[in-house]
Amino acid sequence: MRKLALPFVATTCLALAALGCKSSAPAPSAEKPAPEPTGPRVYATNEVSGDLTIIDIGTAQTIANVHLGKRPRGIHASADGKQLYIALSGTPIAGPGVDESTLPPPDHSADGIAVFDLAVRKIVRTIPGGSDPENFDLSKDGKKLFISNEDISSVSIIDVDSGTVEKSFKIGSEPEGVRVSPDGKEVWVTSEGTGEISVLDPEKGKITATIKVGHRPRNVAFMPDGKTAYVNAENDGNVVVVDVKSHKMTKTITLGQAGVIKPMYVLLSPDASKLYVSTGRGKQVFAIDTKDNKIAGSVEVGARPWGMTLSPDGKTLFTANGPSNDVSFVDLASFTVVKKAKAKGGPWGLVALP
Template sequence: MTRSTPILAAASAAILLFTMGCKSTPKPAEAPQAAAVPESNEPRIYVTDEVSGDLTVIDSGTFATIATIHLGKRPRGIHASPDGKTIYVALSGTPIAGPDVDESTLPPADHSADGIGVFDVATNKLVKTIHAGSDPENFDVSKDGTQIYVSNEDVSAVGIVDIAKGDIIKSLPMGAQPEGVKVSPNGKFVYITSEETSTISVLDSAAGKIVATFKVGHRPRNVAFTPDGKLAYINAENDGTVVLVDAVKHKVLKTIPLGTPGQIKPMNVLLSPDASRLYVSTGRGKKVFTIDTATNTVLNSVEVGRRPWGIALSPDAKTLYSANGSSNDIAAVDLATNTVTKTVPAGTGPWGILVLPR
């Protein structure tokens, strides 16, 4: 009995230490599960990010970022196919240069990065990039969805791209620094802006040639046709104005002042579906203006962010979205009250914006 007592005590102590040791060693913590990105059935907002090279996809119901997809270098112009199943994006390997930058100090252009990215809406993926000439900046899609008309900025040309072939089939010389491209409602003409020569080149889509060129003020960038195709609104960036054009005779009818030139710099123009309102983004002016097209006078303006560029409307035309390049965000404007109701991050250097229903 006297010999067994130390043995039992030692055994009890060992059991106690083992038990304490087990209790003092916690189980490894399980990695937290990533929260699912909330989605709604509301339209999606697609934003091209010129600096980061991405496409940011935002749910307009929750304002959550659904996806960020890398597209390539300098995604800018963005437009959908007529059926809304495909999104096309202009990509360019030409280095970014502001108006006061000495381009001789920039690295050489990477033309292997030039093209039109083809993005599938259903899968949220970039499926391919098609050849579209040198330094494509903006473009428009033909009414039948078979061709793309693209501004090739650094070679002062407009290119015609066959989507099925995936290649440019014709290139036509025009004014220097082409940017905005817009197909008329009946599809017969295409207006292409020239920033440097301050002209509009009129492309006859059936003939495949430029049939007219006319002046519209200083540094035009974008075009909006009325639904009947009889009129067009074109910004004149350096004048601080919007120009009203007879789109049948291809001549200027009226100039609409927005503000002090240099402070207010009209960039993009967008008509409401009923053409009763024209919306104008103003770059460094930080505002979006609303023009009453019945009187062609300014109704109001709202500050949306730093360097608003691309603008788009919700399918019900009740909300306007602006891509604010220097703020790295988009703003949602309630058009009934002319107030910004939401501002959300949207990549680096937002440039173009498109809204599509789910």
């Protein structure tokens, strides 16, 4: 068979094109994006960048970073798990020893508790939270927010439905951690500057007790029976045990050298058999056996771990590592770091949901 000359082939193709003929080869299709993972997720507030990082737990994949506003810190889920409450603050970041007179003035228009809808991934409402809200907890019925107002040394009670500040109470300086007791009758608020816990009775609407607990307490964890509470004392390298009924310290658990090991956050395991303690510059998480209040182990998790949370199945502990902008996954069976996921800028608080 005689081969066609190339000029003939080219001429024929041009003629077919002029007649409107189309190539039989299929057009390349647009590449479809990979489906988003649908498993349980961990949500991290980023204090520096002002974002919420959404991480898939199964793959340790960062799904999204959603901008929230200024300085998001405290975070809690609503009772139905459909929304997140997130504390926002327009007060500039100032660590210990920083001369606040050198900082820009606070932008109190940015203060509030953002209500973040997980289905649409955006803020649908902002509830007034008083000045410089840092952390908070919800009442057992979900109708009230109890908020620490760091810059004015107070705790505020907020009605969620109306979005109004019902009452505010002066307490010790630099309040941070807020925790409602298991029976809902007391709200404990840590004051870093004065080294104490203020006990608020929400029913009576007054501060009923003050408990000295050491230097720079940040958080509280109540045992499920409500008889015992654990509080970190950051600058002492300790965790203190408090009898809830008498409002008195009963024991001090030393984790390490003060200034090197700096307990930041306390969190109980689902069965309350272990207390987990992040240690900031100490880079570790300690496990304390709550039966005898002795150290059961420790693991290095990353740079300055702060906030923590547990996976919905209780098998994995997550830590927010601020300086390295990541979240560590700690397998609790082996007590080892098995994965890390990237956050945006200065992860602070964590919540995990199915």
